[in-house]
Amino acid sequence: MRERDLFMEIWRERPHFCTGCNKKLDHEAKAHYFSHIIPKGRRKDLKLEKDNIVLECIECHTLWETGSMEKKRKMLNFEHKLKYVENLDYSMYYKMKFI
Numbered sequence: 574m575r576e577r578d579l580f581m582e583i584w585r586e587r588p589h590f591c592t593g594c595n596k597k598l599d600h601e602a603k604a605h606y607f608s609h610i611i612p613k614g615r616r617k618d619l620k621l622e623k624d625n626i627v628l629e630c631i632e633c634h635t636l637w638e639t640g641s642m643e644k645k646r647k648m649l650n651f652e653h654k655l656k657y658v659e660n661l662d663y664s665m666y667y668k669m670k671f672i
């Protein structure tokens with residue numbers, strides 16, 4: 574499955590809200606709304622894994638990619654992400670939980 578097809582499937586299945594801050598997303602499924610919990614560069618095998626993708630507004634997506642852990646911890650979906658990462662990437666989990 575191509576990434577865009579997967580994005581459209583997710584867009585059909587989930588409410589169009591940012592899971593990081595609860596903001597309503599636009600009608601159009603913009604590519605930057607699809608945020609990988611475990612980054613593509615870190616785990617290519619999870620790039621097309623639906624559970625590894627959350628809907629986020631551009632601010633939250635950018636925060637998740639480049640922000641400080643302190644700010645990331647304040648995101649509404651942080652616990653959800655932590656739970657997902659725990660079973661798949663222990664070093665990322667450890668960083669999220671303890672550093």
Ligand SMILES: [Zn+2]
Nearest residue numbers: 591594630633
């Ligand atoms: Zn947001």
